[in-house]
Amino acid sequence: MTDLLSEPEESMVRDAGTGTAPITNAMTVDVEDYFHVSAFARVIDRAHWDRYECRVENNTRRLIELLARYDIRATFFVLGWVASRYPDLVREIADAGHEIACHGLTHKLVYEQTPREFRDETKTAKALLEDIIQVPVNGYRAASYSITAKSLWAIDILAELGFQYDSSVFPIRHDRYGIPGAARKPHWISGAGGASILEFPLSTKDLGFARLPVSGGGYFRLFPYSITRIALASINRDEGIPFIFYLHPWEIDPGQPRIRASRLSRFRHYTNLAKCESMLCRLLGEFRFGTVCDSLGELGLRPGVGPGVQGSRSVSASDHVDK
Numbered sequence: 001m002t003d004l005l006s007e008p009e010e011s012m013v014r015d016a017g018t019g020t021a022p023i024t025n026a027m028t029v030d031v032e033d034y035f036h037v038s039a040f041a042r043v044i045d046r047a048h049w050d051r052y053e054c055r056v057e058n059n060t061r062r063l064i065e066l067l068a069r070y071d072i073r074a075t076f077f078v079l080g081w082v083a084s085r086y087p088d089l090v091r092e093i094a095d096a097g098h099e100i101a102c103h104g105l106t107h108k109l110v111y112e113q114t115p116r117e118f119r120d121e122t123k124t125a126k127a128l129l130e131d132i133i134q135v136p137v138n139g140y141r142a143a144s145y146s147i148t149a150k151s152l153w154a155i156d157i158l159a160e161l162g163f164q165y166d167s168s169v170f171p172i173r174h175d176r177y178g179i180p181g182a183a184r185k186p187h188w189i190s191g192a193g194g195a196s197i198l199e200f201p202l203s204t205k206d207l208g209f210a211r212l213p214v215s216g217g218g219y220f221r222l223f224p225y226s227i228t229r230i231a232l233a234s235i236n237r238d239e240g241i242p243f244i245f246y247l248h249p250w251e252i253d254p255g256q257p258r259i260r261a262s263r264l265s266r267f268r269h270y271t272n273l274a275k276c277e278s279m280l281c282r283l284l285g286e287f288r289f290g291t292v293c294d295s296l297g298e299l300g301l302r303p304g305v306g307p308g309v310q311g312s313r314s315v316s317a318s319d320h321v322d323k
């Protein structure tokens, strides 16, 4: 708790971690539009998505320009629906040096699909992206982090489809997602069938009595920037591990059409959209970022190399659940 009461020196943020080389954190973007989000799923029928004004192209291009300004390569988890309509956008992301990864096909929650539906949708989405960029797609993130205790079977299917890492587990308690008590660090995760892939869980700051989700999205917009900065610096400096940050293109678009949804959904979606871009610029200037593979590689966790590899920062293969 004391970590959150004392603001780190600027130099500590820049050299967060071991005091030697700064840690490379993972910067990620979930490429979807404002009308795809799960919070609006009750009021926007998937069959009507084509009726909405698409803003994802323009907003994603703005994010590409922003990342270029800070010379940062990121991982973009692209929704299949977006890739099928805007293949040039996917090529632009890849041509800018970023990693293309998969955010599923139609933003259905994993635990609301049967394993067969999930396999078919995910296989189609992966092939769609690989057809566009002509290189293998190794990473996956589920819609609304919906790999939970009841949908861990998805890990076996991801391994079967050739994915090498996943970033869908949010180790907190939440109404729509989360595996409370799951490991907070990157680790090898096994499905019910025994297949293993790397998992980079969404980052949290462990306060002892609770875990604070500080890794991006609505949490980034809701918390004062200073809280995010202090918590993320502490993950690097005190735990010596990278964090993974996520954002959606619509989060830097305060001019997006307003959707009539529940008060809670509107609060989560619209709060501080106008401040998000400037806060993101501060973050990009204050921490070191790379792709998911850059960040995992620095830990000695290389996608494609099986469990048992010892990381340079001592994250072991058996570190599955936090003690």
Ligand SMILES: [Zn+2]
Residues within 6 Å of the ligand: 030, 032, 037, 103, 107, 142, 143, 144
């Ligand atoms: Zn999403």
